[in-house]
Amino acid sequence: MKDMRRVCVFAGSNAGAKPVYAETARALGKELARRKLELVYGGASRGLMGIMADATLAAGGKALGVLPRGLFRLELAHTGLTKLYEVGSMHRRKAQMADLADAFIALPGGYGTFDELFEIITWAQIGLHSKPIGLLDVADYFAPLLALVAHAATEGFVPPRHTQLLLRAETPAALLDQLAAYTPPEMEDKWTTEPPER
DSSP states (O other), rough: OTTOOOEEEESSSSOOOOEHHHHHHHHHHHHHTTTOEEEOOOOBSSSSHHHHHHHHHHHTTTEEEEEEOOOSSSSOOOOSSEEEESSSSSSHHHHHHHOOOOOEEEEOOHHHHHHHHHHHHHHHHHSOOOOOOOEOOOGGHHHHHHHHHHHHHHSSSSSSGGGEEEEEEEEHHHHHHHHHHHHHHOOTTTTTTTOOOO
């Protein structure tokens, strides 16, 4: 993809049960900085979000956070970011991150990460953007999610070509290479596509 300058990363506000999650978040932050790609993320100082932002900044990169004003007590704002945008709602947070970014990555996370990921995929599916979206699949964390997407396609709820909207790699470098080389698939009209014959 041309002119990829900022990458939005959706990630957990917890560090997760396995050390490899934090290790990979740290490696992603360093790789973003090495490639001179700016990080856009949810603005928190804790969990995988904070680990990744700290690593980006420590490696000389830029980190832009977007945090809803006054919404969280526990998800404390990161005070050392290049820029922190405070917005009025969770909806505005997602829209602001999408506006700022040229590509999207999901690290392991919970409901919030899933929500952000599927909303940005849906926006691509209906033609609101054509930016690349990838899963950093640490320790097969996203294997059940990918199985669900494949099941939805088999059952006629996701057009098969739309499964190509979701890239996947196991390392930050490999995923960023895929995002940089991304060409959007030709998308048929979701609303007129016939379901597969039974």
